[in-house]
Amino acid sequence: MKTTILIHCPDQQGIISAVTGFVHAKGGNIVYLDQHVDQQANVFFMRLESNFDADLFSESDFEKEFQKNLAARYTMQWSMHRAGRLPKMALFVSKYNHCLYDLLSRYSSGELEVDIPFVVSNHADLRPIAEQFKIPFYHIPVTKANKGDAENEQLKLLASHDVDFIVLARYMQIVSAKIIDHYPNKIINIHHSFLPAFAGAKPYHAAFKRGVKIIGATSHYVTENLDEGPIIEQDVTTVTHAHRIADFITKGRDLEKIVLARAVKLHVQRKTMVYDNKTVIFY
Amino acid sequence: MKTTILIHCPDQQGIISAVTGFVHAKGGNIVYLDQHVDQQANVFFMRLESNFDADLFSESDFEKEFQKNLAARYTMQWSMHRAGRLPKMALFVSKYNHCLYDLLSRYSSGELEVDIPFVVSNHADLRPIAEQFKIPFYHIPVTKANKGDAENEQLKLLASHDVDFIVLARYMQIVSAKIIDHYPNKIINIHHSFLPAFAGAKPYHAAFKRGVKIIGATSHYVTENLDEGPIIEQDVTTVTHAHRIADFITKGRDLEKIVLARAVKLHVQRKTMVYDNKTVIFY
Amino acid sequence: MKTTILIHCPDQQGIISAVTGFVHAKGGNIVYLDQHVDQQANVFFMRLESNFDADLFSESDFEKEFQKNLAARYTMQWSMHRAGRLPKMALFVSKYNHCLYDLLSRYSSGELEVDIPFVVSNHADLRPIAEQFKIPFYHIPVTKANKGDAENEQLKLLASHDVDFIVLARYMQIVSAKIIDHYPNKIINIHHSFLPAFAGAKPYHAAFKRGVKIIGATSHYVTENLDEGPIIEQDVTTVTHAHRIADFITKGRDLEKIVLARAVKLHVQRKTMVYDNKTVIFY
Amino acid sequence: MKTTILIHCPDQQGIISAVTGFVHAKGGNIVYLDQHVDQQANVFFMRLESNFDADLFSESDFEKEFQKNLAARYTMQWSMHRAGRLPKMALFVSKYNHCLYDLLSRYSSGELEVDIPFVVSNHADLRPIAEQFKIPFYHIPVTKANKGDAENEQLKLLASHDVDFIVLARYMQIVSAKIIDHYPNKIINIHHSFLPAFAGAKPYHAAFKRGVKIIGATSHYVTENLDEGPIIEQDVTTVTHAHRIADFITKGRDLEKIVLARAVKLHVQRKTMVYDNKTVIFY
Structure with a gap:
């Protein structure tokens, strides 16, 4: 054993x-x-x-x-x-599909040692992908007005499926303390920049404007401070003056997929420990 | 021709x-x-x-x-x-010697197609290295009180040697507009972080505190906004929780040397153009 | 236009x-x-x-x-x-599914500007994946005895769908001159090593035995000399003594997916030219 | 202690x-x-x-x-x-100076925790560099005819300085069993390719001819089988069709310096163990 x-x-x-x-x-x-x-x-x-x-x-x-x-x-x-019992991983998504495709493909191949009880989204767009991989899909719209209720509904869903950890696979909403407190160091986000550079919205646009020669992606545990949680994994790729913002986004997609998948695996294999807003990662 | x-x-x-x-x-x-x-x-x-x-x-x-x-x-x-006439490159240094050793070694090997009329420093520490490579060394101390005078002296030195461009090889002083205006897009700095992350002082300490998994170095043209000039070249290397600040500094040194040397070569080969605080680099 | x-x-x-x-x-x-x-x-x-x-x-x-x-x-x-007409790309696979998942996900997202008329395989295993993405799947078994007939059948399929180029997405069979001659510089293979190191079978095993610290993947046009065609794209990742062969294979999968997808895109965007068994790639 | x-x-x-x-x-x-x-x-x-x-x-x-x-x-x-006693490292060189400059610069900065009793070369060309760094330089010419005698002379020199390990810093001669047997797993070589690709002479020429998109450097312990000893460290850099052989050589130089320096440090810090022609490296 x-x-x-x-x-x-x-x-x-x-x-x-x-x-x-x-x-x-x-x-x-x-x-x-x-x-x-x-x-x-x-x-x-x-x-x-x-x-x-x-x-x-x-x-x-x-x-x-x-x-x-x-x-x-x-x-x-x-x-x-x-060993033995598979952890239950809930997927939160919005409209971008690349991380969802990637994680569900890895799951279907048996590469990810998890159960995926459901995908939840604030939009209905990605329902066909979840269905294609035979994963239940829940559409819980989130607006400024209903945010509290929506999060209650999410929490109920998480509890009823006995979820162990949450992956925000390009979920374009801020997750509030209500959920974070239930899942401390158990919510993994992928941010599409080399943090702490370009935290917040539209990092590829900001990177383009700054004229950087390298772009990155960062996977981290979610804390109440947006994009400031403990970093699990980062990776980068080179860009040149010839790349437009659209090229940053396309190149970045591959980074996001890889970096998020690596972080999920490290978490599942219990190779991550959090201390003082940093991670110890036993590769 | x-x-x-x-x-x-x-x-x-x-x-x-x-x-x-x-x-x-x-x-x-x-x-x-x-x-x-x-x-x-x-x-x-x-x-x-x-x-x-x-x-x-x-x-x-x-x-x-x-x-x-x-x-x-x-x-x-x-x-x-x-082609033919070698551009004249002035080197500004303080106490760190790794970029100086690296550039002078490349110069002595004939790898850098420049003349180096002198090395100038606000400290006397690196004089033996300049002398070892037979390059004149000037010691111009810089204090809060004498900064204006010191920069005048630097400008005189630059003018008298007909310098084409300046390399700040870990020069730990802020260069003021007085000098920048004489050498627009002709002063190359190496900053020991992946800009725009960790601009300003002690970037390795800040990177350590944030718990990043990758550190970087950035070479850029100097403008009046500290660490915000057009980026010429960047590179990165991975770090883990096992690296202490001292390890960041040691690993970073190799990055700084390589990134600065590449930027200098691109500049010398006239492969850089500046527009809108960004560079077009024709590799 | x-x-x-x-x-x-x-x-x-x-x-x-x-x-x-x-x-x-x-x-x-x-x-x-x-x-x-x-x-x-x-x-x-x-x-x-x-x-x-x-x-x-x-x-x-x-x-x-x-x-x-x-x-x-x-x-x-x-x-x-x-511009306008989408090139037709045939996919040849065997039993490994990661490149197939990756290419079909990119295709479904609209990231790959191609039509995929069919997937063909010498095994039936991956049929469900093709069907999941609503791509016709043909199972053409290949044995030593029937290889000539099987290739004739493949050629018929290719011709009847007016295929422009072929991607061998971990197709574990040697493609003979009969097919190569019909599609010169139009068959893209992914080899799971940093060619020319570890050409041929079981490259991860060979890399493990040699004790390399970096493994790679190579995408190239197929010629009659196995694994010796013009290289389109390569990438690498680090390994350590702590990685077993199974880890090489898992890490390598991500490389293979990325390298093959990049090569396919370069080909589709007509950024590749072949000369003297090498490629000119206009990035 | x-x-x-x-x-x-x-x-x-x-x-x-x-x-x-x-x-x-x-x-x-x-x-x-x-x-x-x-x-x-x-x-x-x-x-x-x-x-x-x-x-x-x-x-x-x-x-x-x-x-x-x-x-x-x-x-x-x-x-x-x-800890405490510095290991004694002998440097063997020929005509290329970049690794010599790099190691002596690191040594002079106190970055390398070694003593360097001497530099020995089969050519006199690099004597000025050794002298510039105040390291004794011995010129022992090596020809087909005198190879045995030359190696005896080298062995005497090594013994008389009580050398702990040897670094071949682009030493362009094959070291025979006579010396290897005295220093098992104590001779570090830098080979200018991503081994096992392009073993032997002129690897950059071979890499250029093959049209690779990535070149590398490999540091390894020397054994009697040329370029086949246990690998300590490897690194790579990208190249394109636009790079000529001269560009491969220039880009490769930076790789060689870094990879060799890393291997020397790992050896000095006793982080390397050799088993079965492979290394275990405790980073």
Whole structure:
């Protein structure tokens, strides 16, 4: 039985030895260990993949003892995840289809280890794509007037499908605290610029105006500060004076797809940890 | 005899045909032509490398006729450059030595087709490097109090050596309008971020704090608005949570060297044109 | 009316002037001109986008005069393409679905300016994907024994749909001269390595064994020499010792999709010219 | 006192726990741990940076106990390195100066934590550069006839300066087994192609002829099979049809400098381990 343990705590001597010794004593075989110390913040991070003999292993006993013997002693924040159960990922979209096509294609190929209970959108345009991939599609229009109600409806949908995390696949609405608070570090957005450059609306237009020679895309966890959440993944591509805004948009699309897909995979594989509005990513 | 002609003017029908026909009629063999139309601004740009038989070619006649027959008719801004005479490049530095080492090494190898009449600095630290490469070094301290005088002294130095363009190779002072006005689009700076992200002081610290996954460097022409001049060249490299600020600085150094060197070469080869605070770069 | 003219011929003085003068005289407005001289082979290449007033322009007159006045005189190989008619692109696939998903998604979004009359495969596996995107799917099994017959069947299919060019989207069969001869420089393949490294079968396995730190993908026109045709586009991504072959394959998939899509677009936009088993690409 | 321990051994359960427990028991504070399992070869690799209290720590006792209690039990190959003593790096060059300039500049800046006892060359051309940086220069001509004698002379020089590792900074001679055997996995070469493409002589010419769209550079440990040793670092840059061989060479120079410098740093920081003609690199 494969498990992944994520830990962070104040940095102290002997943590690695204590944790690996504990896992070993419980019959675990450590397959992969990654560790990081943020020396400014004095915080220790660890990710540990271990295999246990399913017949001999009691998850609840392990958790209880880990909590008592290690977590309490080292003031750890920690979580353990058994392989097997697929996380449930909700997709929020508006009218752009490239990220939706890309994620649904990866899902259909079996490349993304998730369940997708539904796609929700403030527009009806992308319904045929969801249907083409046999994913339920909900159209919840959002206006200034109905925003509160719309978000309540979204929350109900999320809760009723027991959603684990949300992907904003070019969802052109600001998600308010009401939803963010229910899904802290569990909403992944793709922004079509190399953040922090060109935050906000129309980043390709701004990049064109500034005459940059490189454009980018950024995937980040959503926080209440627009485009300022912890960055998960970024990538860039070159442009020249010969590219018009339309070319920026076309080139950028491929970036957005790749960067968002990478971020989703890192999240699903529990390779991301958030601390101090930054991410530790164990590639 | 090799010449390079640079032109920009309002876009009109028939310009390419008119210019290439003229060069052909004057006995020129067009080796390389690059052209661009900025369709938003409706401006036409052209760069033309041609060979003429030195015995039959009169530069001043060519210039007069070109001006009368073409430039006036199409409202061109244009310039012609004969190969042969090396442009004179002044180097401004402070205490960081990596860009200085890099440019002087390239110069000594014959890779940079320039003359370097001197290195000037507000600190004495890098004198040994200039001397090691046998380049005169001037130490002109700059303080808040003496800034005006110091810039006058710099201007005198620039004038007396008949300098064509200036490279700020990690020069940690703001260059004021007094100097910029004498060298419009002729002062090249290297900024150690992916502009417009992290303009101003301490960009690596700011990038670290933001938790970006990619850092960059930007070379641009200096204008009166700090770090907002026309971008010539940019490049980036990846970073992770495991990199400390010191690592950003070390990784960034290699970027800065490469990006600055590329920008200098593009400038020297007259492959850059500036319009509307942006560059057209004919690679 | 927008046209694209492609020319190559022995390099001679005055070609640009002659061609641009001719287009201008015929009322054409040159929107974009790119030109290249292969100085080793002494060959001149040009790509010319021009707009003509549709009411005043006779394509057949233009072609006749161009041929007589220019092509004959300069020994040109040339072609003219009117915008408007979509080229017909046949897709050959086997069992891998990522390039198929990617190209059909781009096609459905309107990003690819082509018609796709059919997908053909030596296996039935990908039929549901073609159907999902409402593209006819033909299953033509290929074995050692029936290869000649299968290719005849493919040729019939291609002819009956008036196909302009073929994309091998991870088609795991060698295409023989019988088909290549009908579609010279019109069959685009994606090879999952950075050619010429790791030509032939199982390139990711070979790359893993060699311990490279970067893997790549290459799109090229198919010639009779396997994986040796003119390269259109290449891209790479980094790998480390921590990546297993399965990771190479997953990372490589994204490369393959992007590189193949770029090559297809360049071909469709007539930005590629082939000479001496190499490509001139007018980006 | 900072130490780095490198270990590899057959993969077994409990190694991490045993090693970290041992270090902890000896009063060590583990600053950084990286670990890798090659699952095909079933080999475990670990790199461990620890701090010990210099007053309480006996290196020889630690080594004896580690050997007895851990290394013997797990059949480890291991080594421990105290920070402080600078490794001695010999530079072999021929006529190309860019890598020499780059490494000596980094050395002079204090960026490279090495001593450079000498530069040796089969040509006298680069003597002024070595002298400019105040590094002793030895000219040992190499011909077919005298190769054996020349290598003996080189070996004497290396021995007399107690050299730890050798960098071939564009040394255009094949180094024979006589030298390689004395410095196994301690000779770093820079090859000017993306290996395994274009091994051997004149890779830029070969790349040009093949019409690749990307060129590269590769740094590797030297083995008896030319250009086939374990790869440490690779990087690439794009080229187009417009680049001539001379442009490949110029663009490639920057790649060679960067890739070689990175490989040297990784080696010096003991972040490289060699197994099965591949490297594990703990970035």
